[in-house]
Amino acid sequence: MQKRLNYLIQNLEKHQLDAVALNPGPSLNHLTGLDFHLMERPVVAVFWADGEMQIILPELERAKLARLPFEVCVSTFGDVIDTWQSVYTQALESASKDSLRIGIEPTRLRYLELNLLQTALPNANFEDGSACIAPLRLRKDASELAKMKRAAEIAQNALLETLKTVRPGQSEKQIAAELMVQLYRAGSDPELPFSPIVSTGPNTANPHASPTDRLLGEGDFLLIDWGAGFEHYFSDITRTFSCGEPNAEMRKIAELVRQANEAARLGGKAGMTCGDIDRLARDVIARGGYGERFTHRTGHGLGMEAHEAPWIVGGSPVVLEEGMVFTIEPGIYLEGFAGVRIEDDVVVTTDGLLSLTDLPREVLPLEIFC
Numbered sequence: 001m002q003k004r005l006n007y008l009i010q011n012l013e014k015h016q017l018d019a020v021a022l023n024p025g026p027s028l029n030h031l032t033g034l035d036f037h038l039m040e041r042p043v044v045a046v047f048w049a050d051g052e053m054q055i056i057l058p059e060l061e062r063a064k065l066a067r068l069p070f071e072v073c074v075s076t077f078g079d080v081i082d083t084w085q086s087v088y089t090q091a092l093e094s095a096s097k098d099s100l101r102i103g104i105e106p107t108r109l110r111y112l113e114l115n116l117l118q119t120a121l122p123n124a125n126f127e128d129g130s131a132c133i134a135p136l137r138l139r140k141d142a143s144e145l146a147k148m149k150r151a152a153e154i155a156q157n158a159l160l161e162t163l164k165t166v167r168p169g170q171s172e173k174q175i176a177a178e179l180m181v182q183l184y185r186a187g188s189d190p191e192l193p194f195s196p197i198v199s200t201g202p203n204t205a206n207p208h209a210s211p212t213d214r215l216l217g218e219g220d221f222l223l224i225d226w227g228a229g230f231e232h233y234f235s236d237i238t239r240t241f242s243c244g245e246p247n248a249e250m251r252k253i254a255e256l257v258r259q260a261n262e263a264a265r266l267g268g269k270a271g272m273t274c275g276d277i278d279r280l281a282r283d284v285i286a287r288g289g290y291g292e293r294f295t296h297r298t299g300h301g302l303g304m305e306a307h308e309a310p311w312i313v314g315g316s317p318v319v320l321e322e323g324m325v326f327t328i329e330p331g332i333y334l335e336g337f338a339g340v341r342i343e344d345d346v347v348v349t350t351d352g353l354l355s356l357t358d359l360p361r362e363v364l365p366l367e368i369f370c
Contacts, residue, residue, distance in 0.1 A: 001069060004031050004136060005051070011132040012049040012103075019048045020103040020129050023113050026304035027105060029232060030137055034064055041077075042084065042113045046092070046102075056091050085119055092120040103129020134309045139323035144233060144303065145347060145356075148325060151188075151235040152345055152356040155228035158182035159239070159359070163369035168218055168243055172198045172211035179226060189229035193236055193306035197225035204240070205339035207296055207331060218244035221338050222366065227306065234306050235356070236327055238343030240363045246338075253290060253332040254340050254363035260284040260330035261342045261361055264298060268328075268346070268353040274316035281330040282314065290332045299327040302345055324348045325356075 008031060012020065022028045022045050024036035036043050036057070045055040052073065055065070059076040075091035077084050089096070100121060104114070106128050114126060140148065161182045166175055176198040183192065199209040200216045204223040216222060225238040240254065264281040278298040285294045299312035302325050310318045312326055329343030342361050346353040 001031070001033065005047070005053075005070075008047055008132075008136060009049060009051055011135060012047075015103070015129075015132045016101065017049065017103045017129060017132055018098075018100040018124075019046050020133060021046050021109065021113070021117055021126075022105065022133075023109050025105070025108050026232070026308075027108075027133055027136065030304060033067060035232075036061060036064070040112075041079075042110075042116055044088075044113050044117065054091060056088055085116055088116040089120040092117075096121055096123070098123060100124040102126050103132050105129065105133055137303055138301070138309055139321055140303060140325055140347070141323065145323075145325070147231045147233040148235065148303070148345070148347075149356050151228045151230040151233055152237065154186045154188050154230060155183065155226060155235045155237055156357065156359050158186040158188070158228065159224065159226065159237075160369065161186070163241070163366065166216070166222070166366055166369070168216050170216050171213045172200055172203070172216070173213060175216070175222075175224075176211040179224070183226070183228050186228070187230070189231070191229050193227040193229060193234035196227075197223070197238075199223045199339075200243075202336050202338065205333040205335050205337060207333060207339070207341065216243050219246065220244075221246065221250060221340065221363070223339060223341060225341065225343065232304055234302060234304070235345055236302055236306050236343065237345065237357050237359070238329055238331075238341045239359055239361075240340045240342065241366050241369075242363055243366050245365075246363070249334075250338050250340075251363075252288075253293075253334070253338070256285055256288040256290060257330050257332055257340045257342050258361050258363075259288075260294075261328055261344065264328045264330070265344060265346060265353055265355060268320065268348075270320050270322050270348050270350065270352075272320050274310050274312045274318045274320065274326075275314055277312050277320070277328070278314045278316070281328065285330060285332060293332045293334060294330060295333055296331065299329050299343075301326045320348045322348050322350060328353075 077087040227236040260281040297313035301308040331341035333339035
């Protein structure tokens with residue numbers, strides 16, 4: 001843990017920041033091991049460039065700090081909302097007159113926390129600290145990779161158990177409910193990376209569909225995008241299946257997506273850019289005549305969040321390094337008809353991209369799993 005904090009201090013110096021302010025979430029957990037709910041009570045930890053850490057939190061959460069292996073300056077407040085600002089102001093009083101540059105996570109820190117900080121530090125400039133914070137979790141170590149491998153195993157085992165129960169006439173919601181049960185039975189953390197996407201028939205053409213009451217019918221595709229959590233690390237997988245015999249165009253797009261997934265998985269390696277990986281998958285689909293139907297990036301980073309850096313998107317100059325983990329998930333979506341997506345989780349190694357997921361990638365008929 002101290003190694004992670006030292007890396008943060010190096011990044012603060014590199015980006016000429018005086019501090020970063022974090023609220024509950026993956027980055028705070030990664031640096032401290034502390035696990036807080038993001039709730040109506042504002043928890044903020046400030047990591048200063050000199051190595052000092054301050055945390056301002058509800059008194060009822062104070063006991064969690066006993067787990068910390070290092071010293072921290074603590075300020076607490078009760079449930080009287082009108083007192084919160086005075087606690088924040090007093091805690092940060094020694095820095096209140098300084099012109100500071102403080103980094104934040106723009107997609108996570110809420111107005112609630114930001115307003116308290118800005119009032120307490122009126123001369124500080126709060127800015128996007130992503131360039132300083134995101135690299136902390138970009139490359140996974142052996143312990144993190146083991147947890148991600150286990151999260152993938154749990155997710156795959158849960159899906160196989162779910163598929164045993166799937167029959168024509170079941171609704172998307174029914175299939176999703178069974179998958180949720182199986183995820184927990186297989187050993188997933190209570191917190192999943194996201195609510196599973198289960199779509200059938202024309203709904204599969206919506207990449208981020210929510211389960212509905214639509215019933216699975218003969219000739220439909222069934223698309224399932226799901227994941228599990230294990231000790232704060234996630235998996236994120238997609239597979240597509242057929243109910244009965246798909247028609248010729250459905251078979252064509254299924255094979256193109258499989259080939260695109262394979263091209264990126266087998267062709268990627270350290271030293272390539274994220275944009276290179278996107279192009280490997282996208283070119284296959286474009287040559288097949290469906291380029292405009294591949295409507296999203298090829299993948300995204302994965303770890304303590306379901307979506308994090310690096311972003312596998314066209315034109316990205318970010319260079320792949322050993323230990324980075326991301327998804328490869330090409331898709332083709334024909335509105336009103338059908339869609340296919342095949343998604344794997346891969347880690348960059350010295351020998352190329354190693355897949356943490358290994359379920360069949362062909363669009364297989366559901367009956368073989370029953």
